[in-house]
Amino acid sequence: MVSLLALEKLTVRRGECPVVDRISLSVAAGEFVGLIGPNGAGKTTLMRAALGLLPALGHSSLAALPVATRAHAAAWLPQTREVAWPVSVETLVALGRTPHLPATGQMRAADHAAVEAALKRMALEGLRFRSAAQLSGGEQARVLIARALAQQAPLLLADEPIAGLDPAHQITTMEVFAGLAAEGHAAIVSLHDLGLAARHCTRLILLGQGRLVADGPPGDVLTGANLAEVFGVRAFYARTEDGPVFQPLEVVR
């Protein structure tokens, strides 16, 4: 298995307090990793530090790369959905090709193909000429995911990409990420919907107060003890004929 990301004792401090505390892990091709944890657990900080967007102690294989090379190794979808100008959906998705373009900025056949593939994958062909600034929040989220897909990097890091989507688009988006992993890419996606995480991810990483609490297949991570300790909830979790079903039930503290 090709390792696409390796972290060794990655630590981010805000003042004296560690927000991400000595996290070591590696992600290989074919994995769809769900990054879970309560608010403030350090999910966003971990991903940004892994990408080298934040100064951090320890080692990250991505942060060690030169900026231009890193853009070929990993795509990043931030949580804030920013579309500053009223550019068309197609133009916005094409921004994902930025690292691949020559100095002239001219799009080539491979770039057009990547943009088409990304639009198709997110079912956005019908919106391509619309102004991205005029879309609904959910549509904008899907366009920005398509932008990250068009980058065609082996590793995709996405910060709460499915927040605010309707159930059908949440499921199809999770399937897109799973599809990427099945094709030999990898995705690290932070999520709050543990039910979708349990069903679609091949691996979950549970963060609590900046530390790595559990790392493994969904069934091993979403244990009663872990949920009570980190999230403070009790949940129903079962493997059914329709796949794993997870439902938080009540707060236990």
Added chain:
Amino acid sequence: MLNFRLLLVLLSVLVAALFGASLLIGPAGLGVGTSLRALLAGQGEAAVLVMREIRLPRALLGVMLGASLGLSGAAMQGYLRNPLAEPGLIGVSSSAALGAVIALQTGLAAMVALALPLMALAGAVLSVLLLLMLAGARGASLTLILAGIAVSAFAGALTSLALNLSPNPYAAAEIVFWMLGSLSDRSFTHVWLALPFMALGWVLLAPLGRGLDALTLGEDAAAALGIRLTRLRLSLVLGTASCVGAGVAVAGAVGFVGLVVPHLLRPAVGGRPGRLLPASALGGAAMLLAADIATRLIAPERDLKLGVVTALVGAPLFLHLIYKTRKEGMW
């Protein structure tokens, strides 16, 4: 959205036409034939003087200044992702103006030929150093805006102080009139003084298109797309400062071009900040040439100031744009 190349060609034709008009219109009242013969073949002593020493540098400065303001305005709006940003925002123009005002107030401008533009350039350079010190080499765009406002306010206060302390009403009037901005009575000395700085600015700003395009997605996403934001920001600040500092040095404060032109042309380039750079440079040159021609046509005897005309045209245009975009619910 127009075809991008067609748009650039149309704007170039417009600039060329206005450049020609700027050469042919003036108080000397030369005929078209006389003007062209004087300019190109050097026929007719007085006409040659008017064409080559007065009108040609004025038209050239119009193109240079307009392109500089349009380009730096588009770059500034693209970087800050804000259609209200303008090149003066980082405080360079008010600092350059302060340098010029000091030259006028102390009488240095009257004693040494190029004291005024050189002092203005010195003011611009000092403000950039101060700005970079305040905002740091790294950091978000917000710190740049705040540092710019601080520098701007301080330079403005010192300019007021200079006015306040001016020895007599004539000196104060001279300062006020200079600050209104004008291209009249400029010579090739001014062209050669401004050109290297403006050219440096163009060279720094022109390649930023790709980074500005990526910034449409925000700073984090742009950084992850391989854009070196620290370098982009340094190029932006130095490029804008060169353009605007040199502009103020030779023409005084000419507002609204850097604000209105990018706004006006944005729909024509499909909102893409990278494509807006060349379009806005050409558009800025066209607007400034047109405004400078207007100063000569509307009130030839009254020495109407260029900055007054650009503001008079620019402000209502801007109001109209705001009204229109509000109705359409987009920028």
